[in-house]
Amino acid sequence: MFGFLARRILYMIPTLFLVSIVTFAIIQLPPGDYLDTLAADMGEAGSDNNAAIEALRLQYGLGEPMYVQYGKWMSGILLHGNFGLSFEKNRPVTDLIWDRLGWTFLISLLTLAFIWLTALPIGIYSAVKKYSAGDYIATFFGFIGLAIPNFLLALVMMYVAFRYFGQSVGGLVSPQYLDAPWTWAKFGNLLEHIWMPIFVIGTSGAAALIRIMRANLLDELYRPYVVTARAKGMSEFQLLLRYPVRVALNPFISTIGWILPTLVSGEIIVSVVMNLPTTGPMLLRALLVQDMYLAGSLILIVSVLTVVGTLISDLLLAWIDPRIRYQ
Amino acid sequence: MQHIKSKKGRWSFRLASAGVVAALCFPAFAFEEAPMLKEMVDAGTLPPVAERMPNEPMVMEVIEQPGEYGGTLRRAILGGGDQHNLVRTIGSENLVRWDATWSEVKPNIAESWEVSPDAKTFTFKLREGMRWSDGEPFNADDIMFWYEDVFSNRELTPTWDSNYVGPNGPVVVTKIDDYTVKFSFDTPNGLFIQNMAYGFGYYPTAYAKHYLKQFHIKYNPDVQKLVDAEPAASDWVQLFGLKAGAMDTPLFWQNPDRPTLHAWHLNNAYGSTDRVVAERNPYYWKVDSEGQQLPYIDKITYDQVEDVETILLKVFNGEIDYMNRHVGRPSYRAVLTDNMERGKYHFFDTNDLPASTVNLMMNLTNTDPVKREVVNNKNFRIGISYAMNRQEIIDLLYFGSGHAAQASPQPGSVLYDEEFSKEYTEYDPDKANEYLDKAGLTERDSEGFRLGPDGKRFTLTFMVADVFGVQFPDAMELATAYAADVGIDFQVRATDRSRLIEMTTNNEQDAYIWNCGGGQADAYTQPMCYLPQPSNSVNWARLWAEWGVDHTKGEEPPENVKAIFDAYDEVKAAATPEEQKAKMKHVLDLAKAELFTVGLVQNEPAFGIARNNMRNIPDPLPIAGQLWYPAPYTAQFYFEGGKALP
Numbered sequence: 001m002f003g004f005l006a007r008r009i010l011y012m013i014p015t016l017f018l019v020s021i022v023t024f025a026i027i028q029l030p031p032g033d034y035l036d037t038l039a040a041d042m043g044e045a046g047s048d049n050n051a052a053i054e055a056l057r058l059q060y061g062l063g064e065p066m067y068v069q070y071g072k073w074m075s076g077i078l079l080h081g082n083f084g085l086s087f088e089k090n091r092p093v094t095d096l097i098w099d100r101l102g103w104t105f106l107i108s109l110l111t112l113a114f115i116w117l118t119a120l121p122i123g124i125y126s127a128v129k130k131y132s133a134g135d136y137i138a139t140f141f142g143f144i145g146l147a148i149p150n151f152l153l154a155l156v157m158m159y160v161a162f163r164y165f166g167q168s169v170g171g172l173v174s175p176q177y178l179d180a181p182w183t184w185a186k187f188g189n190l191l192e193h194i195w196m197p198i199f200v201i202g203t204s205g206a207a208a209l210i211r212i213m214r215a216n217l218l219d220e221l222y223r224p225y226v227v228t229a230r231a232k233g234m235s236e237f238q239l240l241l242r243y244p245v246r247v248a249l250n251p252f253i254s255t256i257g258w259i260l261p262t263l264v265s266g267e268i269i270v271s272v273v274m275n276l277p278t279t280g281p282m283l284l285r286a287l288l289v290q291d292m293y294l295a296g297s298l299i300l301i302v303s304v305l306t307v308v309g310t311l312i313s314d315l316l317l318a319w320i321d322p323r324i325r326y327q
Numbered sequence: 328m329q330h331i332k333s334k335k336g337r338w339s340f341r342l343a344s345a346g347v348v349a350a351l352c353f354p355a356f357a358f359e360e361a362p363m364l365k366e367m368v369d370a371g372t373l374p375p376v377a378e379r380m381p382n383e384p385m386v387m388e389v390i391e392q393p394g395e396y397g398g399t400l401r402r403a404i405l406g407g408g409d410q411h412n413l414v415r416t417i418g419s420e421n422l423v424r425w426d427a428t429w430s431e432v433k434p435n436i437a438e439s440w441e442v443s444p445d446a447k448t449f450t451f452k453l454r455e456g457m458r459w460s461d462g463e464p465f466n467a468d469d470i471m472f473w474y475e476d477v478f479s480n481r482e483l484t485p486t487w488d489s490n491y492v493g494p495n496g497p498v499v500v501t502k503i504d505d506y507t508v509k510f511s512f513d514t515p516n517g518l519f520i521q522n523m524a525y526g527f528g529y530y531p532t533a534y535a536k537h538y539l540k541q542f543h544i545k546y547n548p549d550v551q552k553l554v555d556a557e558p559a560a561s562d563w564v565q566l567f568g569l570k571a572g573a574m575d576t577p578l579f580w581q582n583p584d585r586p587t588l589h590a591w592h593l594n595n596a597y598g599s600t601d602r603v604v605a606e607r608n609p610y611y612w613k614v615d616s617e618g619q620q621l622p623y624i625d626k627i628t629y630d631q632v633e634d635v636e637t638i639l640l641k642v643f644n645g646e647i648d649y650m651n652r653h654v655g656r657p658s659y660r661a662v663l664t665d666n667m668e669r670g671k672y673h674f675f676d677t678n679d680l681p682a683s684t685v686n687l688m689m690n691l692t693n694t695d696p697v698k699r700e701v702v703n704n705k706n707f708r709i710g711i712s713y714a715m716n717r718q719e720i721i722d723l724l725y726f727g728s729g730h731a732a733q734a735s736p737q738p739g740s741v742l743y744d745e746e747f748s749k750e751y752t753e754y755d756p757d758k759a760n761e762y763l764d765k766a767g768l769t770e771r772d773s774e775g776f777r778l779g780p781d782g783k784r785f786t787l788t789f790m791v792a793d794v795f796g797v798q799f800p801d802a803m804e805l806a807t808a809y810a811a812d813v814g815i816d817f818q819v820r821a822t823d824r825s826r827l828i829e830m831t832t833n834n835e836q837d838a839y840i841w842n843c844g845g846g847q848a849d850a851y852t853q854p855m856c857y858l859p860q861p862s863n864s865v866n867w868a869r870l871w872a873e874w875g876v877d878h879t880k881g882e883e884p885p886e887n888v889k890a891i892f893d894a895y896d897e898v899k900a901a902a903t904p905e906e907q908k909a910k911m912k913h914v915l916d917l918a919k920a921e922l923f924t925v926g927l928v929q930n931e932p933a934f935g936i937a938r939n940n941m942r943n944i945p946d947p948l949p950i951a952g953q954l955w956y957p958a959p960y961t962a963q964f965y966f967e968g969g970k971a972l973p
Contacts, residue, residue, distance in 0.1 A: 036825035
């Protein structure tokens with residue numbers, strides 16, 4: 001077990017190194033750089049402020065070759081924990097992302113909880129009561145949940161909230177609380193808003209897991225070991241949870257590896273539409289304007305999370321399913 | 328409909344013009360100040376209003392009537408690239424300003440100015456006792472700091488803004504006394520005062536010496552200590568750039584410590600918070616005709632959003648008090664009308680009227696000799712112009728809003744010329760064919776496309792970027808079909824804005840579709856469609872434009888183009904507005920005869936929304952690239968009742 005862990009962690013190092021190079025190269029692939037985007041934005045001022053652009057080119061060191069820029073960036077991260085400077089915000093990347101990462105983790109963990117809390121019981125129910133009215137209803141909504149793009153659902157819900165409930169839409173708190181200190185009233189206001197993104201981001205995941213749970217459990221329910229346990233007089237509820245559900249849980253565990261990166265990068269469009277203070281809109285904007293250190297750092301963090309997440313899900317799988325070998 | 332009441336002469340601050348005496352006289356007039364400031368004065372944390380104001384504050388003409396204090400103006404701002412949202416509400420305080428109708432230049436920071444008869448020197452008289460937003464005095468030394476230590480320092484300013492450069496070199500600024508500065512050029516520069524009233528005239532009065540000198544190596548030999556403490560800078564030049572960024576970049580709005588002369592001052596930096604807040608500047612140097620210190624409105628807040636549609640929803644909910652940015656698109660008008668009652672707002676017009684909203688620009692200095700020969704034939708351009716069904720474009724893409732016109736001054740501008748505007752704009756494929764035949768493209772290939780002089784199919788590649796929300800890709804698709812009807816092969820290549828700008832500034836394109844400024848009073852200073860001008864975005868003869876700036880660069884243009892260059896030089900040499908207008912008419916006449924570009928559509932005025940109790944709002948609001956409106960007129964906006972409607 002320990003050898004397995006050590007080996008896996010060692011493998012992570014070259015993987016992440018390659019990822020960082022690819023990330024940096026891809027961000028630089030489109031022609032131009034941040035200053036071209038800025039110049040286009042500044043064109044609105046009515047004439048060309050080449051004076052300011054020239055000064056900024058020196059300021060940001062954008063004239064240097066790519067490997068020099070990469071070397072500076074990497075040595076900053078490794079030696080000083082400094083992820084570089086965001087051109088657009090003119091602040092160190094590390095100042096900018098933690099706030100947003102915090103919100104992202106909160107929303108994503110709540111979403112994960114929402115998905116499991118809804119998908120597990122419904123999935124079990126619709127497998128056990130196959131072809132019942134309840135199963136059909138769950139299946140119907142499951143497919144709708146899978147089919148509707150999240151951002152569309154977000155738009156519809158925002159419209160309904162705006163049109164019929166007169167709620168201020170977008171963001172996690174109402175405008176009057178935006179720069180207020182944390183109070184119970186503000187917390188209550190947060191709860192009034194936060195269920196919406198959780199529901200929107202959670203539906204498709206929950207729908208998928210309901211279907212997977214149902215299919216897996218159906219495979220298990222008629223296995224001989226279930227029949228044996230039942231023949232021995234085990235209570236139906238205990239039997240269900242202890243044996244077939246445990247086996248059917250496998251996909252829940254193995255998807256943890258994918259869930260961690262979506263914590264950071266996933267649901268970008270939903271976050272943009274619903275105006276959430278998460279990393280998604282920041283990453284999108286950084287990529288659009290070629291704010292390369294900000295974008296590179298976010299992608300690097302996502303990659304680390306993916307690799308770590310895969311490791312965690314492998315370990316959990318090995319723990320929950322003794323049939324898996326460390327090979 | 329403009330209701331500017333001139334309050335001049337009702338009573339005058341000129342009574343108290345002599346320095347120290349003024350301070351003694353003012354209690355008689357009893358300046359009024361905002362209640363929030365009065366509290367601070369009573370608490371002893373702020374000096375009394377008379378001490379905070381210059382001896383002769385600027386008396387601002389108001390649009391409707393003197394207002395009342397109070398309230399928070401709520402707006403929304405995009406998370407990035409939206410610094411002009413701030414510039415156009417609180418920035419833009421220059422030495423001189425345009426009036427609220429964009430027809431006349433008036434005093435602003437400068438109390439008065441003089442132009443020498445040869446239009447080479449410009450002397451500005453500043454206001455004694457005027458102060459920065461942190462309470463420190465503002466005077467000629469601040470302007471000299473900008474000139475000597477920022478503008479003339481080639482490390483800080485590697486290239487100069489064109490406003491401050493004549494053909495033979497940059498402006499020379501001299502201090503006459505503490506409140507008088509002189510700007511001199513060695514050639515006539517009659518448009519200098521106009522230019523100083525536009526946005527980029529802000530430079531000389533944006534650099535507070537007492538604050539910025541700590542970041543300048545000339546004044547602070549120990550500046551390296553500050554550099555070490557700042558993670559985003561590695562030398563003093565970078566540090567200075569960070570602390571004293573240009574106003575049209577985000578940098579300016581990311582340093583709330585920098586003192587300004589604006590009506591409101593930022594509390595926090597743009598880009599890293601959910602809400603940007605600007606609070607009133609207690610040292611603002613303008614009053615209304617009743618002696619009330621401006622601005623009327625206490626605070627402006629900008630809620631950061633990621634998506635324009637979110638702003639719309641906020642408008643419907645009454646969470647935006649005044650905005651034309653982002654929401655003033657024709658396609659939003661219907662849904663905004665539906666929600667007017669709910670959001671308690673109404674519309675106002677914005678006269679953002681360029682010379683052309685949709686303009687086809689063929690590269691007259693194309694590096695391909697065959698294409699160059701053809702597009703330089705005026706008959707070819709006339710043929711293309713007749714081939715375009717402008718009304719169909721307007722009906723299909725812009726819901727019928729707009730009118731067919733060449734790139735020319737708009738109706739309503741004093742420079743409007745109906746013939747220039749309407750020439751060759753009717754849709755007439757027969758005439759188009761006739762002119763294209765005259766241009767020598769008589770042979771056709773088996774698919775019906777005309778052959779160029781080299782015997783091959785004549786093809787122009789149009790670059791198109793989806794910008795400004797005016798559906799350029801769709802317009803180009805229609806234009807391509809109209810051109811094919813008369814046997815001209817347009818190829819369309821989609822690209823993004825920055826790539827397109829890079830291509831056109833390097834003279835790499837055949838042709839592209841874009842807009843063109845200079846439709847109103849900005850025709851004087853932004854004549855980019857009337858003669859070749861080096862520009863980031865409008866380049867239809869880049870090599871000639873480069874030659875026009877520096878005869879050793881680019882390529883010498885033909886005589887007819889040189890004649891326009893000469894005519895425009897005469898505009899710049901003219902010292903009086905009347906003379907300038909006559910000379911500008913001449914430039915436009917010469918441009919009309921050339922049809923350099925093929926203009927398709929001029930848009931109708933766009934619009935903005937204002938909550939129903941907002942007063943003193945310019946309607947129509949003149950606005951243009953260089954005219955950073957509604958600032959500085961936001962200072963006289965007020966809420967009837969002292970706060971935003973619930």
